[in-house]
Amino acid sequence: MIRFALRLSCGVFALLAAFEPAAAQSPVYTVAKVAVNTKASDAVTAKEQAIREGSQRAFRKLLSRLVAFKAHDRLPELSASAIDGMLDGFVVREERFSSTRYIATLDFTFEAGKIRDLLNRIGLPHTDQQSPPVKLLPVAQGESVGETWRAAWGALDLKHGLAPLDMPPAQAASLPAGMSMTARAVQVLQGRLGAPRLVLAFAAVDASGGRLRVALRGEDAVGRFAFAQDFRVYDGDIAEAAGRAARIARMALEARWRLTSLKTQGALDGPAPLESFALTAAFDSLPAWQDMRSKISSISGVQDVEVKSLFAGGAELVLSFPGGAERFAKAAAARGLTLDRSGGEWILRQR
Structure with a gap:
């Protein structure tokens, strides 16, 4: 997960905590209507096996949903325990069972930050941006x-x-x-x-x-x-x-x-080396800063975000992105952010 390393006084930390909003996760990280049908020595074992198999299928479906088709041959194969570590939870839509069989339809939700972190580490081009309905x-x-x-x-x-x-x-x-x-x-x-x-x-x-x-x-x-x-x-x-x-x-x-x-x-522009650069994020309120921070985290390829300082009306950041600031500007635009060069500095604003 991308972490914003922040070096500030204790008073500012307290102020930030007071304004910290609940993170809103994109619905694309839920894989719904997964049908399972398993048989085992008893109903409890059958249900455990069904949930494990269902979560693995849901995980593969989620990665196929997010990742560019041309990169599907590089989708990772993870262990059941690794997938469980990325699972936020599941919901039972309907279920039937006997003494040895479990049949159900399940919805699985995965933690967005952990999925993004996995795909960024592997270098798979991906998007979680939903279209209008x-x-x-x-x-x-x-x-x-x-x-x-x-x-x-x-x-x-x-x-x-x-x-x-x-x-x-x-x-x-x-x-x-x-x-x-x-x-x-x-x-x-x-x-x-x-x-x-x-x-x-x-x-x-x-x-x-x-x-x-x-x-x-x-x-x-x-x-x-x-x-x-x-x-x-x-x-x-x-x-x-x-x-x-x-x-x-x-x-x-x-x-x-x-x-x-x-x-x-710009995720299909081809491979590029990871480059670090500094920018100033301009905002007019703490909620606006939290929204901007969330958008930065959601951009495919962003790594190692560090907030150097936070001040009235803005924050100084250093982050890494494949291809550097120019490519980041293109990706940020898709999230409603603009990155412009002004006076030799990169300035990030809400559109």
């Missing part, structure tokens, strides 16, 4: 397919990813009469729902019953979006095909935002 409307040809298609999306964790999706009630998700999957349909529904960012997700089973045809169209947080793919229906199991299709389409939406966020931060 996007309305998702699953629509289908045929009532039974429509229910199955909507259920497939509902089974996914739409809230905690990098690109959160909001699925309105079913009655709001129907296409206007006589209207097909066109740009005009998207515009009509955008107006009806008051949602400038809206994606229609259409599904239909072909005449042979062997393929599920899927098409997404609309506008997400990046811009206009289109996706089309056919999915094989095995043994007539449309629900399985719909689940597979929804997962892949969800990954496509998330990958777009992750790539955009990483580019904005």
Whole structure:
């Protein structure tokens, strides 16, 4: 975890403690709806094994969510105890058990600081910046397919990813009469729902019953979006095909935002040596300083932050970042901060 080493008088320490806000953790560090199903010699052992296996799967899913796709082959393999050390807790959504089996759906939340520290140490480009939410409307040809298609999306964790999706009630998700999957349909529904960012997700089973045809169209947080793919229906199991299709389409939406966020931060500019530099953080209140400090900590690649002094209206810092101040300026801009050169010094401000 990035620690802000601070050299101040005891009185200033007390003042800072009085104004210390509760840290707000990004929802992207929660991996929800993890299904577990384990069998053991007794119910207690089965539950312990399920939680351990579930946390490991959630950890891998979290790293895949945050890290640039081109770096997925370098994702670390950690022991169960190491993963437990990064786990903030878990919530049981639902559970069933017998004398030897445990079946449940769990949500796992990891400590943001420890995850960032791990990824920074390894040097993996990553982002935890969530996009603005996007309305998702699953629509289908045929009532039974429509229910199955909507259920497939509902089974996914739409809230905690990098690109959160909001699925309105079913009655709001129907296409206007006589209207097909066109740009005009998207515009009509955008107006009806008051949602400038809206994606229609259409599904239909072909005449042979062997393929599920899927098409997404609309506008997400990046811009206009289109996706089309056919999915094989095995043994007539449309629900399985719909689940597979929804997962892949969800990954496509998330990958777009992750790539955009990483580019904005300069995290894909290539490797660069770690450079230390000094800057002055300008702020007008202690809450503003705490907010700025939190944003600095959340920037991928930041290491060894030291506060040299704190004074009315600002703080003098030294930190390390790959590529130095110029690259840090680009990453800071994505967090709502500006770093400018003035009088030979770097000045960091809230935008």
